[in-house]
Amino acid sequence: MDDGTIKEVNTADCSGFTPAPGIEVDVFSAENKVIVSKKAVPFSANQPHKVNKIAYVLLAFFLGGIGIHKFYAGHIILGFIYLIFCWTFIPGFIAFIEFIIGLCKTADEQGNIQV
Incomplete structure (x- = not known):
């Protein structure tokens, strides 16, 4: 109370x-x-989301340059930013770093990580 x-x-x-x-x-x-x-609970764009670790790291590695892993994680605005700037290859480098970070995170009992 x-x-x-x-x-x-x-x-x-x-x-x-x-x-x-x-x-x-x-x-x-x-x-x-x-x-x-x-x-x-009010929606927050910065709120961490739980996603499947294997799916997230594979999407970050193969399609991270166009932001697919961000869309999968529920970060829609960041996904569009990656998509808009994919021609600069900067999102690809950032996605590769996120791939490595995702690999290093410990998954819970269901195989999920927070991103």
Whole structure:
């Protein structure tokens, strides 16, 4: 709760989601009924995305010069920037560095990395 107290509720009171540690929620109570809803998280373009490590590094190596790995990772604006400047070969060099960085990152249990 906002005041630092903890309120125990049934999962049936959660409107359409499964609660897990770290999820921010809004709690509404009226008389003897409690409603828990997941707090809306604003979209951030700089927010890291989880992607499959193998797919990401292969796309960065083979098609990184035109930004395909950025599109795959959900960084659409960066993907367009790579695509626009691909004729300079600078995005290709940056993609090769990102390929090496991606190879060095440790994948989680599902084989995903944050980019």
